[in-house]
Amino acid sequence: MVFTFIKKSQRKIVLDESFSGSSTSSSRSSSFDQQISPIHPDAISSKHTNVLLVGQIYMDTIMTVEYYPQEDSKIHSGHTHQRRGGNCLNTAEVLTQFSKANVSVMSAIGSKESSSALISQLEARNIKTNTCLHRKAPTPSCYIIQCKDTGSRTIISCNNTQEITREEFSRKIEMSSITKAMSFDSDATPPFTWVHFEGRNIYETAAQIDWLESKATREGWRSQLTISIELEKPDRPHIDVLLTRGDIIFFSKLYAQKRGYEDAEEFLRDVQGKCKPGAVLFCTWGEKGASCFFRGEVYHASALHQNHVVDTVGAGDTFIAGVIHCMSRGHHILTALRFSCEMASRKVAQTGFDGLADLMGKVWENTLCSELTKTAQEHKIMLHSKSYENGFLSYGFGTLRSKNIATIRSQISHSSSVPLIKQ
Secondary structure (H helix, E strand, C coil): CCCCCCCCCCCEEECCCCCCCCCCCCCCCCCCCCCCCCCCCCCCCCCCEEEEEECCCEEEEEEEECCCCCCCCCCCCCEEEEEEECHHHHHHHHHCCCCCEEEEEECEECCCCCCHHHHHHHHHCCEECCCCEECCCCCCEEEEEEECCCCCEEEEEECCCCCCCHHHHHHHHHHHHHHHHHCCCCCCCCCCCEEEEECCCHHHHHHHHHHHHHHHHHHCCHHHCEEEEEECCCCCCCHHHHHHHCCEEEECHHHHHHCCCCCHHHHHHHHHHHCCCCCEEEEECHHHCEEEEECCEEEEECCCCCCCCCCCCCHHHHHHHHHHHHHHCCCCHHHHHHHHHHHHHHHCCCCCCCCHHHHHHHHCHHHCCHHHHHHHHHCCCCCCCCCEECCEECCCCCCCCCCCHHHHHHHCCCCCCCCCCCC
């Protein structure tokens, strides 16, 4: 079955492309009167955010070569190194650098004996691993061929590990709830305020999200929980089943292209009808930056130009970390878009993820808490304010002009059973 979209004349709002967090001022788009200010990573709130990242951890071997090898050839790798990897772990590596972020990962990894070094490394970086599950099979591994001439990455993955089941997921969440209760924190707050899912293990992931939705609603803390999903690999069977289940969804350029789109704005406008009403959608587009669909409008932030690209592995995961950080601290979605796009741009200019939070803090320090102070005083709306509508927070952006959520809901056909294919 093919879903046919009706093309509508729409406008894209481009955030000031010349903007830098180090600037003392920023221009206003004609679409809103309230200035969207940059943030300071640490001067936000005294409250900690508990984030759970669900996905697969890998042990990566990254080989940098001058050009991609021909079949049956032998070439020299100028630089080879091993590091921890996997989308959810990459995001955790960045997110844990920000203060007041309690980061946990849930992944199926090797036996306690074989993965002890990995666990020690993660715990040393303040990434909690008590939600991980041990398997007899070794922790999955990846070989990444990174070519200097084209900047391409070819990934060869080996994963014989059983994925996390719904029963295992729910058991770990229940255990986290019990641990929270034993700490005498017995108010109706969730063990995690943000749960992010990697778009894999599709039907089990869908069941995990449905169970989490049910538990949170039943226990009265759904309004304090944000569920986000990354849809990166378009060829995973039935991946579109997850479209209706995220408060926030992150799409990759590849995902859009595989469905016939060469423009993030057009893709976001079309796909929003297949997602949860009111969901916020992000789509990264490499060196062209990233776009966001929010309240009927598409916003775009340009990438920060880098003269020398060093390491693109994990740039998209860095973007996700930036969005989680900004939005969990109560910042505007548009600030999250701009901040995250810049941080992902800065990531490709360095190897690995170390120091990104400090770097962003220095670049964006001029405005410190100005955005949150203004938001709190004028709008009284923060991320966990319980201003909630159908599974996602109802933000107020001053005079930000966009379609009303109810209007959007009345215009869309909401069914995940129909695939998204552009004609």
